[in-house]
Amino acid sequence: MKPRRSTIKDVARRAGVAVSTASLVLNSKGYVSAELRRKVLRAVEELDYVPNRSARALVGKSTGNIGFIVAQEHFSKVEPFYTKVLLGTEFEARQHDYYILLTTVPFSYRANALPRFITEQSVDGVICAGRMGDRYAAELVERGIPAVVVDYGFKTVRLPVINVDNVRGGFLATEHLLSLGHRRIAFLGGDAGHPSIASRLIGYREAFRERGIVVDERLIRADEPGTGTADGYNGTRNLLRTKEPFTALFACNDAMAIGALRALKESGIHIPLNVSLVGFDNIDLCFHIDPRLTSVHVPKEELGAQALKVLLAVIEKGSTAVTNTLIDPELIVRESSSRPGRT
Amino acid sequence: MKPRRSTIKDVARRAGVAVSTASLVLNSKGYVSAELRRKVLRAVEELDYVPNRSARALVGKSTGNIGFIVAQEHFSKVEPFYTKVLLGTEFEARQHDYYILLTTVPFSYRANALPRFITEQSVDGVICAGRMGDRYAAELVERGIPAVVVDYGFKTVRLPVINVDNVRGGFLATEHLLSLGHRRIAFLGGDAGHPSIASRLIGYREAFRERGIVVDERLIRADEPGTGTADGYNGTRNLLRTKEPFTALFACNDAMAIGALRALKESGIHIPLNVSLVGFDNIDLCFHIDPRLTSVHVPKEELGAQALKVLLAVIEKGSTAVTNTLIDPELIVRESSSRPGRT
DNA sequence: GTTGTGTATCGAAACGTTTCGATATTGGGC
DNA sequence: GCCCAATATCGAAACGTTTCGATACACAAC
Numbered sequence: 128m129k130p131r132r133s134t135i136k137d138v139a140r141r142a143g144v145a146v147s148t149a150s151l152v153l154n155s156k157g158y159v160s161a162e163l164r165r166k167v168l169r170a171v172e173e174l175d176y177v178p179n180r181s182a183r184a185l186v187g188k189s190t191g192n193i194g195f196i197v198a199q200e201h202f203s204k205v206e207p208f209y210t211k212v213l214l215g216t217e218f219e220a221r222q223h224d225y226y227i228l229l230t231t232v233p234f235s236y237r238a239n240a241l242p243r244f245i246t247e248q249s250v251d252g253v254i255c256a257g258r259m260g261d262r263y264a265a266e267l268v269e270r271g272i273p274a275v276v277v278d279y280g281f282k283t284v285r286l287p288v289i290n291v292d293n294v295r296g297g298f299l300a301t302e303h304l305l306s307l308g309h310r311r312i313a314f315l316g317g318d319a320g321h322p323s324i325a326s327r328l329i330g331y332r333e334a335f336r337e338r339g340i341v342v343d344e345r346l347i348r349a350d351e352p353g354t355g356t357a358d359g360y361n362g363t364r365n366l367l368r369t370k371e372p373f374t375a376l377f378a379c380n381d382a383m384a385i386g387a388l389r390a391l392k393e394s395g396i397h398i399p400l401n402v403s404l405v406g407f408d409n410i411d412l413c414f415h416i417d418p419r420l421t422s423v424h425v426p427k428e429e430l431g432a433q434a435l436k437v438l439l440a441v442i443e444k445g446s447t448a449v450t451n452t453l454i455d456p457e458l459i460v461r462e463s464s465s466r467p468g469r470t
Numbered sequence: 471m472k473p474r475r476s477t478i479k480d481v482a483r484r485a486g487v488a489v490s491t492a493s494l495v496l497n498s499k500g501y502v503s504a505e506l507r508r509k510v511l512r513a514v515e516e517l518d519y520v521p522n523r524s525a526r527a528l529v530g531k532s533t534g535n536i537g538f539i540v541a542q543e544h545f546s547k548v549e550p551f552y553t554k555v556l557l558g559t560e561f562e563a564r565q566h567d568y569y570i571l572l573t574t575v576p577f578s579y580r581a582n583a584l585p586r587f588i589t590e591q592s593v594d595g596v597i598c599a600g601r602m603g604d605r606y607a608a609e610l611v612e613r614g615i616p617a618v619v620v621d622y623g624f625k626t627v628r629l630p631v632i633n634v635d636n637v638r639g640g641f642l643a644t645e646h647l648l649s650l651g652h653r654r655i656a657f658l659g660g661d662a663g664h665p666s667i668a669s670r671l672i673g674y675r676e677a678f679r680e681r682g683i684v685v686d687e688r689l690i691r692a693d694e695p696g697t698g699t700a701d702g703y704n705g706t707r708n709l710l711r712t713k714e715p716f717t718a719l720f721a722c723n724d725a726m727a728i729g730a731l732r733a734l735k736e737s738g739i740h741i742p743l744n745v746s747l748v749g750f751d752n753i754d755l756c757f758h759i760d761p762r763l764t765s766v767h768v769p770k771e772e773l774g775a776q777a778l779k780v781l782l783a784v785i786e787k788g789s790t791a792v793t794n795t796l797i798d799p800e801l802i803v804r805e806s807s808s809r810p811g812r813t
Numbered sequence: 814g815t816t817g818t819g820t821a822t823c824g825a826a827a828c829g830t831t832t833c834g835a836t837a838t839t840g841g842g843c
Numbered sequence: 844g845c846c847c848a849a850t851a852t853c854g855a856a857a858c859g860t861t862t863c864g865a866t867a868c869a870c871a872a873c
Contacts, residue, residue: 132591134829145853150831157832158850180590181533182829184524186858191590192571202557207550214545217572226587228535228569229560244569247523247534248475356758385758415699415728417760477859488823493861500862501820525859529828 133174142170153178184249192226193438194242194250199231201257208408208427209256212277215431216254223439225251236260245272252442254434255279255286258321273441277434280322287441289434289452293323296423296456297330300377300405303421303458305334307466309375309403313346315362315387316379317354324349324379327407331377345371354379359386367394374402374467381406381413381422388416388463403464418462429454476517484513496521527592535569536781537585537593541602542574551751551770552599555620558774559597566782568594579603588615595785597777598622598629601664616784620777623665630784632777632795636666639766639799640673643720643748646764646801648681650809652718652746656689658705658730659722660697667692667722670750674720688714697722702729710737717745717810724749724756724765731759731806746807761805772797 139149144163151157152167159167170176184190195216197209217227228250230242241263244250252273255264264284267274275287304312314331316324328349335342348366351358359378363386366373376391378384384406391402398404398418406413409424433452440446482492487506494500495510502510513519527533538559540552560570571593573585584606587593595616598607607627610617618630647655657674659667671692678685691709694701702721706729709716719734721727727749734745741747741761749756752767776795783789 135831136829146830147832147854148852151852154831158852160851163852177589179528179829180587180592181524181527182858183831184858185522185528185829185860186831190524202553207553210545210550210553213572214574217574221573224586226571226573226592229556229572230564230569231557231560243567244523246520249523249569412755412758415755415759478861479859489860490823490825490862491821494822497861501822503821506822522859525828526861527828528830528859529861 132179133176135176135178137174138167138170138176141174142166188251190249190251191224192228192244192250193220193435194228194230194244194253195256196242196253196259196263197229197231197256198234198259200234202231208410208425209278211427212256212431212434215428215433216435217431218428219432219435223435225435225439232259232263234259236262241266245270252438254431254438256431256434273438275434275438275441277430278323282322285449287437287448287450287452289430289437290323290454291425291430291456292453293326293456294330294333295453296407296425297327297377298334299330299456299458300327300407300423301331301334302337303460304375304377304403304405304464305338305340307375307403307464309467310340311343311346311371311373312375312377313366313371313373314348314377314379315359315366315383316347316349317351317358317362317383319349321354324354327379343371345369346373349379351383354383356382356386356389359383360390361386363387363390367391375405375464376402377405377407379407381408381410381420384420384422384463385412385416388420398463399465400468403467405464409459413459413461421461421464422459424457424459426454426456475522476519478519478521480517481510481513481519484517485509531594533592533594534567535571535587535593536563536778537571537573537587537596538599539585539596539602539606540572540574540599541577543577544600545574551753551768552621554770555599555774555777558771558776559778560774561771562775562778566778568778568782575602575606577602579605584609588613595781597774597781599774599777616781618777618781618784620773621666625665628792630780630791630793630795632773632780633666633797634768634773634799635796636669636799637673637676638796639750639768640670640720641677642673642799642801643670643750643766644674644677645680646803647718647720647746647748647807648677648683650718650746650807652810653683654686654689654714654716655718655720656709656714656716657691657720657722658702658709658726659690659692660694660701660705660726662692664697667697670722686714688712689716692722694726697726699725699729699732702726703733704729706730706733710734718748718807719745720748720750722750724751724753724763727763727765728755728759731763741806742808743811746810748807752802756802756804764804764807765802767800767802769797769799 135146135149139146149167151159152164180191202209220227228244232240255276258279261281261283264281277289280288348362351362378387384404396402406420406422409422413420413422478489478492482489492510494502495507523534545552563570571587575583598619601622604624604626607624611627620632623631691705694705721730739745749763749765752765756763756765
């Protein structure tokens, strides 16, 4: 009932050629006459032959696997952000005949937490998704394993990066609010140490500068410990407590925006009549909350797909350049932003 | 800079033993004296040796990988349901030193869509997550590949199943509404061909029967094409159009409940004052919508973890029994359900 | 003293590939 | 008519493991 899988030897025998010739045909290498090639291919067909990946990996260097590393804390977040990135990677990988080995790691580096697939040499390269300890990246570089980073940028380790254009995104969000007539636009960023958030803030400032408007620094809040819903909630309450008037709020991601929304609602502030709200990421949730959230769309699947493409270039061409791939974001206007009303 | 990784030969040489002895030590097999064992382990330590997985897979039968198959259409759904299942599996897998090879397949079987990791023999077993074409399962069985199913049950193929107790869940939801005093409780199920939905409906009926109350069949709606937000919306509108009065609605999953919520709101029906609403799955969204949705919690991570455990039993013990593992659901009461008010 | 059994160690084969020579066979250029 | 390069094919080695005998030594049982 479970017939032994056929091997390249079976193919060779049936085609009446040497194993090495069959191998050449299968890999389109060297010189093989048209006739033998045909015979081999026929045998492959008849025997339903598929090369054994382990054997291939053993002799050659390629395993056909790509490791996808994401911090535990990120992957299980409310918004399936990295799931979508992963999905994009997986889809792209399938086109190139690669498989994805997924693993999560603790956020901060732990000595023995390095994914086993790296020490056991069962991946050709690695994609690091999102923020994680720099040491992870350092280890990868040290071992000479091809790697790229998506949606983050290590400070101390230089690796190719695939990211959404956060500066541009910050600009789009802010310019949207400015063009609606808002002038007092608060910026709600969590941990300003995160490069993406810093970039979004730069975009925020650029939008103001381009219009020759001076930013009121008191409206920039970037002192929460994290970037989750709770941080958005707390940050907004802190902001309200300062009594600084504002007619719009740009939260550095949707999770924080949702927290902000709750805080504002609780204070009897209507969205968007009293305060316009714009988020970042355009997670699915944006569409299901009330009011629907205006947000900067991040093409998550595309991030993942691009990451794989760049990684493959590193693997196959041995390219070692530290490239920086930027993906364009897009502003999605929904119900949470409008012209300023009475405050 | 990139030192060749050490092999078992290096270990053997350094320990002054034969390769085969080193292998015995590493696998805790056969007879090895305490002294040699110590020497070998020291050499392993000193050389930072890690066995090469490909070589192992080639000779032995174990690859140390588990395939996780989920239908494309499901994985990219709004709610990260299967992501959490996957997360549970991944976590459990790490404890047992297995890796997860993820792949998505088209919902309905296509001839050449069988994951490559199966044909290439790079997994020891497979977890099928959620509904997908029966042919996939049939192929697996035919090839004699250990497999289990989580959150679904194939009709024509017999495989071990890991599932939430849907009957119990349906019962809990309905009993909750009954105990609040509701009597006219609508059931909103999408595609009734799905075994989970059918089971939830059974639970619904049981709750009524236990109280000796007759179900009004006109309140059971299970004729939408799918189980998404849009189906919930349409189904609810159809239900409203029948003019059948009801004071509560049990949607067979949260996505449909959210669609229902929108439809009800649009008709000026207040939740929960006019109609109580209960969903199923307890996706994160439940907590972020207004009002917060009462739902039946499905321990998704646990489903994934259990699936792995059962699969490992099949792989390692060769157990071929068609088991049926049921996980207990739990009712989470939030704001969307209350005693019946004026209708 | 022979036989048997449990302990200990090792060499070699095997797993399914790819790749490196080795060896033929052409045919064109001279 | 000879040489060289291009074409074609093959056998064997190599990749890093595990596992299967083979061998050897104790020690107990008869």
